[in-house]
Amino acid sequence: MKRILSGNEAIARGAWEAGVHVAAAYPGTPSTEILEELSRFPKVYCEWSTNEKVALDVAAGAAYAGRRALATMKHVGLNVAADSFFYASFTGAEAGLVVVSADDPAMHSSQNEQDNRRFAAFARVPCLDPSDSQECKDFTILAFELSEKFDAPVLLRTTTRINHSATPVELGERSEVAPRLEKFPRNPEKYVMVPAHARKRHPLAERRTLDLAAWAETAPINRIEWRDRRVGIITAGVAYQYAREVFPTASVLKLGMVFPTPPQLIRSFAAGVERLIVMEELDPVLEEQVRLLGLACEGKSIFPICGELDPTLVRRVGAAAGLPVDRPPVEIAAVEKPELPARPPVLCAGCPHRGVFQLLSKKRVPVTGDIGCYTLGLLPPLSAIHTCGCMGAGIGVAHGAAKAGIGERMVAVIGDSTFYHTGLPALANVAYNKSNVLTIILDNRTTAMTGHQPNPGTGVTLQQQPSDVIELEPLVRALGIKHAITVDGYDVEALERAYTELMAHDEPAVLVARRPCILLPEIRKQWVPLHVLEEKCTGCGVCFRIGCPAILRSTEMSPSTQKPMALIDPTLCTGCEVCSQVCPFDAIPTRDQLRLAEEESHEGCSVPAPERS
Amino acid sequence: MLDHSSYSFVLVGVGGQGTLLASNILTEVGLAAGFDAKKSEVHGMAQRGGSVLSHVRWDRERVHSPLVGAGEADVLLAFEKMEALRFAELVRRGGTAVVNDMAVVPVTVSSGKGVYPDDAHLPRVFAALGARLLVVPGERLAIEAGTVKAANVVLLGAISKLLPLPEELWWQCLSQRIPPRFMEINQKAFALGRAAAGG
Numbered sequence: 001m002k003r004i005l006s007g008n009e010a011i012a013r014g015a016w017e018a019g020v021h022v023a024a025a026y027p028g029t030p031s032t033e034i035l036e037e038l039s040r041f042p043k044v045y046c047e048w049s050t051n052e053k054v055a056l057d058v059a060a061g062a063a064y065a066g067r068r069a070l071a072t073m074k075h076v077g078l079n080v081a082a083d084s085f086f087y088a089s090f091t092g093a094e095a096g097l098v099v100v101s102a103d104d105p106a107m108h109s110s111q112n113e114q115d116n117r118r119f120a121a122f123a124r125v126p127c128l129d130p131s132d133s134q135e136c137k138d139f140t141i142l143a144f145e146l147s148e149k150f151d152a153p154v155l156l157r158t159t160t161r162i163n164h165s166a167t168p169v170e171l172g173e174r175s176e177v178a179p180r181l182e183k184f185p186r187n188p189e190k191y192v193m194v195p196a197h198a199r200k201r202h203p204l205a206e207r208r209t210l211d212l213a214a215w216a217e218t219a220p221i222n223r224i225e226w227r228d229r230r231v232g233i234i235t236a237g238v239a240y241q242y243a244r245e246v247f248p249t250a251s252v253l254k255l256g257m258v259f260p261t262p263p264q265l266i267r268s269f270a271a272g273v274e275r276l277i278v279m280e281e282l283d284p285v286l287e288e289q290v291r292l293l294g295l296a297c298e299g300k301s302i303f304p305i306c307g308e309l310d311p312t313l314v315r316r317v318g319a320a321a322g323l324p325v326d327r328p329p330v331e332i333a334a335v336e337k338p339e340l341p342a343r344p345p346v347l348c349a350g351c352p353h354r355g356v357f358q359l360l361s362k363k364r365v366p367v368t369g370d371i372g373c374y375t376l377g378l379l380p381p382l383s384a385i386h387t388c389g390c391m392g393a394g395i396g397v398a399h400g401a402a403k404a405g406i407g408e409r410m411v412a413v414i415g416d417s418t419f420y421h422t423g424l425p426a427l428a429n430v431a432y433n434k435s436n437v438l439t440i441i442l443d444n445r446t447t448a449m450t451g452h453q454p455n456p457g458t459g460v461t462l463q464q465q466p467s468d469v470i471e472l473e474p475l476v477r478a479l480g481i482k483h484a485i486t487v488d489g490y491d492v493e494a495l496e497r498a499y500t501e502l503m504a505h506d507e508p509a510v511l512v513a514r515r516p517c518i519l520l521p522e523i524r525k526q527w528v529p530l531h532v533l534e535e536k537c538t539g540c541g542v543c544f545r546i547g548c549p550a551i552l553r554s555t556e557m558s559p560s561t562q563k564p565m566a567l568i569d570p571t572l573c574t575g576c577e578v579c580s581q582v583c584p585f586d587a588i589p590t591r592d593q594l595r596l597a598e599e600e601s602h603e604g605c606s607v608p609a610p611e612r613s
Numbered sequence: 614m615l616d617h618s619s620y621s622f623v624l625v626g627v628g629g630q631g632t633l634l635a636s637n638i639l640t641e642v643g644l645a646a647g648f649d650a651k652k653s654e655v656h657g658m659a660q661r662g663g664s665v666l667s668h669v670r671w672d673r674e675r676v677h678s679p680l681v682g683a684g685e686a687d688v689l690l691a692f693e694k695m696e697a698l699r700f701a702e703l704v705r706r707g708g709t710a711v712v713n714d715m716a717v718v719p720v721t722v723s724s725g726k727g728v729y730p731d732d733a734h735l736p737r738v739f740a741a742l743g744a745r746l747l748v749v750p751g752e753r754l755a756i757e758a759g760t761v762k763a764a765n766v767v768l769l770g771a772i773s774k775l776l777p778l779p780e781e782l783w784w785q786c787l788s789q790r791i792p793p794r795f796m797e798i799n800q801k802a803f804a805l806g807r808a809a810a811g812g
Contacts, residue, residue, distance in 0.1 A: 004640050004650065108655045132651075165653040165679040166640055245677040312682035330684035332702050335741040338734055340699050341727025343627065343719040345663040381724060544724055549662060552723040569718075 005169045007162040010133035011100060012037035013169065014140025015070050018096070019177035020044055022062035024055035026421065027450035028074030029109035030163040031102035035072055036453075039462050043174070048453050048462045051391070051421040052077035056084040056099060060153075063093035064191060066181030068144050072100040075116050076390060080422070082119070085153070089123040090201040091191050092151035095180050096144030099125075100156045102163050105281050106308040111371065111390060113306065115283035120155045120259040124205040126212050127155040127259040128221070129237040133167040135221075139256065142221065150208050150215075157258070159281060161238045161308065213260040221256025224269050231324055232273025234266065234286055234297075239279050239309055246314045249324050250277075261289045270295045277302070277323065281309050347376045349550035350527070350574030352489035352515035353442050356413065358546045358582065359495050360384040365411050366401070368394040370423070372415035373449045374442050381545045385413070392422025395430060395439055402435035409503060413440045416472065417447035417455040424475075430508045431479040438502055438509045441472055442489070444517040452520060476510045483507060489515035492581040518574050528575035528591050532566045536587035539563030543579040543588070551579060619672040620648075620776070621681040625700045626692030627717045628665050631765035634790065635690070636667035638769060641786040643671035646778050653679035662719070664696055688772055689744075692751070692765070693717050695730055698738060706743035711771050711810070713751040713764065747771065747810060754805040763802035766791075770806020780807075 005013060011034050015023060023046045025035040039046035049055035052073040062069035073081060078101045088097060101119070104110040120127030126146060128139040136158065143154040189197050216222055231250040235243045236258050243252055253269040255261060270276050270290070278287040278299035287299035302321045303309060312329065319325045347354055357377040360367050361384040369375055369385035370393065378385035387397055398410035414423045419441050430437050447453040454460050456470040476484045483505050485498040495513060502509035516523050532554075539558040543551050543566050550572035554565040568579075568588070580588040589597065622639060626632040636652055643650035648671035655666065668681045681703065689704040690711045691697030697712040704710050712735060721727045739746040749771045751764035758767070766787070773783050783803065791799050 002644070004637070004644055004652070160655065161653055161679070164655060165651060166637070167651045167676075167679065168644055168649065241677045241679070310680050310682070311678045312680075315682075330682065330705070332684045333706070333742055335701070335738055337698055337701070337738060338730040339727070340695055340730060341719050341721040343662065343664045343696075344721070345628075346720045348662065547720065547724070549720045549723065552718065553725055 001171050002168045003171060004166045005133045005137075006033065006164060006166045007130070007133050007136045007158055008033035008164070009037050009166075010136035010169050011072070011140050011156065011158070012041070013171065014137035015098070015144075016041045016044060017137070017172045017174050018141045018144040019068055019175050020070050020144070021067035021179070022059060023047075023070040023072070024049045024058040025072040026050070026052045026055055026077060027447055027453045028052075028077050028102070029450060030104060030160040031072050031074045031077070031100060032450045032453070033163075034100060035462065038070075046462050048447075048455065050456065052081040053084050056081040056088065059097060059099070060084060060088050060091075060093065063095050063097035064091075065184055066094040066179045068096040068177055070098050070100065073102070074110065075101055075103040075114055076110060076112065077101070078116055078119055080391065085119065085125065086123045087193050088153045089125050089205055090193060090198055093147070093153070094185055095177070096147040097153040098140065098143040098147060098156055099153055100158065103157060103159045103282070105159055105161075108160055111388070113282065115285060116155070116157050117258050117285045118283060120157070121285070124209050125153050125155050125259070126150065126257060127157050128256060129157050129258045130162060130256070131237055131240040131254070132162070133165070133169045135256065136162065137169050139221070146212075150212055152205075152208055152212075157237075159238055209260050212257075213262060216257050216260060216262035217264050219257065219262075222262055222265055223254055224265070224272075225252045225254065226272070227251045228324070229272055230274045231277060232269055232275070233277045233279050234269065234290060235279040236286065237281065239281050242309055242311050242314045243279050245311050246318055246325055247323060248326050255286065258286060261286065263293055266290060266293060267295070270297070279303055279309075279314070344379060345376060346379065346549050347373065347382075347547065348518055349548050349572040350518035350576040352444050352513070352518065352576070353377060354382075354546055354548065354576070355489050355492050355495050355578050356440055356442060356513045357382040357384045358492070358578065359499060360411060360413075361545075363499070366406075366408050368398040368401070368410065368412045370394040370412075370414040370418050371449075372418055372442075374413060374415055377413070379547065382547045391418055392426055395423055395426035395437065398437040398439075399426070399430050399433070399435045402437050403433075409436060409438065411438045411440060413442055415448070416441060416443040416445065416457045417453075419472070420456045420470070427476065427481075427510070428479050431481050434508060436506050436508065438499075438511065440511045440513060443472055443512050443514040444489075445514070446517050446520060448517045448519070452517065472512045473510075476512075481508050481510050483509040484512070485510075486512040486514055489513040490576050490578060492578060518576070527573075528594070529568065529570035529573035530575050530577070530580065530588050530591070530594070531568050531570065533587045533589065534565060536585050537565040538585055538587075539565045540584065542582050542584060546578055546582060548579060550574075617687070618674070619676075620670070620688070621686050622669040622688045622690060622772075623681050623686040623700065623703045624667040624669070624690045624692070625696040626665055626713075627696065628662055630665075630692040630717070631762070632665050632667055632692055635765040635769055636669050638786050638790055639669045639772075641789070642778065642783055643669070645782050645786055646671070648672055649674065649676045651676045651679035664699065666700065688775060690768055690772055692768065694732065694735065695719075698730055698734055701738050701742060704739070704742060704744045709745045709747060709775055710739050711747045711749060711768060711775075713768055714748050715752055715764070749806060749809045751806075754809060755802050758802035758805055759798035763799055766799045766802040767806035767809070770803035771810040773803070774807045774810035
C-alpha cells in the first residue's frame, strides 16, 4: 500500500518497521515531527529529552543495552550533541544506533546554515542522505542494519525540503528485533573511553571507514544512471531530484551514502563522461572527495554555496554554464505591483511574553535573548532583544558583559523549555560566579515555537505519562539565588514591581514570568475578545506600541485629538488585557469590567460586547 | 478545464488558515487519480502569522522536484488576497489564480508602516501575467455551509471544478482527513466552492 508521507513521517515509519525500541529527541524545526509521529506507534519508548546531547546519550545507552535506538534533532542540535556523537563513534554499540540530523538550508527556521555531512566525516560516522520520503524510510531501516554490521552509529542527514516534503511511500510491517543482550555489557575496553582504550578504538574507527567505503562501491543506494555521456553529474539528497528535473539527458551518479564515498565507483563514472559536475546543496563536501581522488570536476563554480537549490535556480546557473537544461528558464512578464507590506512572524495576540517585553522596552535595558517564540521580542515596536545566538547562550552572554564591567545592568530572557535545555548550567554559573544579571524565565508552560511539546515544566511526557513538574522558582533558589520572584506574565503592574525589587539588589536575580501559551488547546477555550470605547480613546497610540496584531489603527479619528483611534480585531483578540493595563485613558475595558457592564446592562445600562465571528 | 499529463499547484496564505490541510488533500487526490504526486512546504516561524507557501505537483509519469518554479503553476490558490499579489508571478501564462476574498491585515499595516493593497490590483496584475482570476468568497460561503473553518474546503471545491477528475475522488480523499461529524458541513462547503467556480 502506498501512502503520501512527509520525510519525517517516513523516518518514523522506517524506525518502527526496523524494530526500534527507544527513541529520544529535543524538538527543533525541521526534525520535530519524527518523534511526534513515532511516539504514536506501539512498542517504542519515545521521549523528549531535555536537550539533544541527553537524547543522544539516551539512545547510546539503549543501543549499548542491545536495543535498536534512535536520536533525532535539527542541525544545530548536533552541535549540542557533538561530544556524545564522537564518543559513540569510537565505542559503537551492541545494537543499531541511528542519529538523524535535519539540516535547514536557507534557514527557514534556524539561526545558522551548516552542512552536517561534515560531522559524519569529522567523527568517522557513516552518513546516508535520502532524496525523497521512500528513501527516508528505506535508509532509516538500512541505517540500523549498517550500524550493527559495522559497529558504528549511523547519521541519517536530511534537509528541510526532504523532511517537509511529502511523497508516496510503500508501507511495510515491523520486524521485531529481539534484544541482543540480557544484561548490560561489561566491556570496558569498548565502552570506557579512557585514553588507553580510546587509543585502541580510534584505529578501529579508521579501519571501519575503509570497510564502509568498500561496501559503498557495490551498495545499491549508490548507483550510476547512464544517459548521454557528455555530462555526468554526481549528486545526492534533494539535489538529485533537481538534477533529474533540470538535466534529464545527463548521466547521474546518485550517492545514497555521502560518507564514506566509493572511490572506484566515482573513478569509473568520471572516466565514462566528458564533463564531470558535482551538484550539491551547501558545502562542497562531495566535490572535495572527488578532487581528493585527483579528478577534475566543476561544482561550486556553478552552484551557490549559500542557501537552498531549487529547479529554477539550477536551470538558470546550469544554462549559464552550458549544461544541457530541459528547457530555457520561463520568462516572467514584468508586472507593476504595489509595495506589499511584509508579513513578518510576530508575537501572537495574547502572547504571554508581551507584558515582559513592553516592560523591557520601556526600561531600555540591554537584553540578551535566546531561542524560541520570544526571540520575536526583537521586532519593532517592542525592539527589546539585543543578542540571540543559540539555545542557552543568553544567560552566559549577559554574565560575560556584566563581568566585563559594562556600565549597564544586564537582563537575560529565556523560555522555560530552553532553560531546562541549556539555561540551567548557565544560571548555575551566574549564581556561583556572582554577577548581577537579572534572568527572566518566560514560563509559558510549553515548548511553543515547535508546536507545544511537553517539557519538565508541563507535568506530562511525550507519550502522555504523568510526571512531576520541576518547579522553576525552587530550582533557582536551590542554586543559591536569593532573589527570585514568580509573577503572572499578564500582570503589567506586578511585573514592574518585581522588576524594580529585583534590580534593587546588586546580586544574581531571577524573575519567573508565568502564564500558559495562548495557543494551548485548553487556553484557547478561554479567549474573550476586548474592544475599545470610542468615547474614551484619544488616539494617543500607547497601545500600538505593545505590538499586538489584534490592535489596529482605526480609520475613525478621535474627536478630541483628530488622531486615529485604536480598534481591536475581535477575531484575533484573546482578552489578555495587557492593552487595557497600558491604556492611560481606561478606554479598553477588562474582562471583569465587561462582565460587570453586562450585568448592569440587564438593568438597563448597555455596553455591548462584540460577538466573536 | 485543464487537461494535462502533469499539474503544478501553489497554495499561499497566512499561518493558521488551513493551507496545510488543503495541500495534503490535494496531494492525496493526485495520487488517488493515478498520478505520481509530491508536496513541499515550510513550517516553523510561519506558524506565528507569517506567509505560508505549499507546492503540490502531479505527473502521469514521475515527479522529480517537489517545487514549482516562477511562472510554472497551473493553479495559484491564494487563501489571502495580499498573498495572491505577493506570489502572483508563480502562476503560468494561461493558468488560473483562485483567490479567496479575504484580507488578513499584517501587523506592519496596523502599526502604520505599510498600506494594505487595494482590491483593484488583483485583476490588473493577473491580466498582465496572462492568467485567469477567479475570486471566491471562501469565508462567506463557509459560514453559509455552517462554519467559517470550512473556507479551505470551499477553495478546494473551487479548484476541483478546474480539473478533469471525478468528484467522488475528492470525496474519497476528503473523508479520510475530515471527521465524520463535520462531513455534512464540508460537503456543503465543497459544493458551494464548486458552484462559485462556474456551476
